[in-house]
Amino acid sequence: MKRKGFTLIEMLIVVAIIGILAALLIPNAMAALQKSKQKGTMKDMNSLSSAVMDYITDKGYAPTHNWGSITPSFISALAGFYLKVVPTRDQWGNPFHVLGGTGNPPYTNISCQSADDYVIASFGRNRSVNNFNYDPNSPETSYFDITGMASFDEDLVIWNGSWVHAPKAGQTTT
Secondary structure (H helix, E strand, O other), X not given: OOOOOOOHHHHHHHHHHHHHHHHHHHHHHHHHHHXXXXXXXHHHHHHHHHHHHHHHHHHOOXXXXXXXXOOHHHHHHHEOOOEOOOOOEOOOOOEOXXXXXXXXXXXXXXXXXXXXXXXXXXXXXXXXXXXXXXXXOOHHHHOEOOOOHHHHHOOEEEEOOEEEEOEOOOOOOO
């Protein structure tokens, strides 16, 4: 009489194959998840920047806001007419930081000198400011390569409607 079933060796081989596949696929899935959060954050920041630009076009100055998290007064300046829902947090759950009007955000060579200047920033996955060297004569030098998971810790920054710190276009994660 022959018994049906799997031997211990067959079960171990199947478990080993599943483990190898998981080890190969999980890092790629995690990188894809972080990339989607980064792209979603960039879309939210573009929407916010467009709303601020429309506000400036109508009023002649940016909504006044000291460097920091978005406040209710900033939201009320944009909500409804310029933007239906004002995003206040990035896709990692961190608050966006905004400067409207004059002042200095914590980035080298970026400052707001007049009432119609503004900066919008996301501190990325790690929730802390990552300073970068912005060169107004060569702005592409402040774009960064996506080289691994640490790349998602980089800040995303829009200054007066232009990206001054963001991933280079057309990259794939490694």
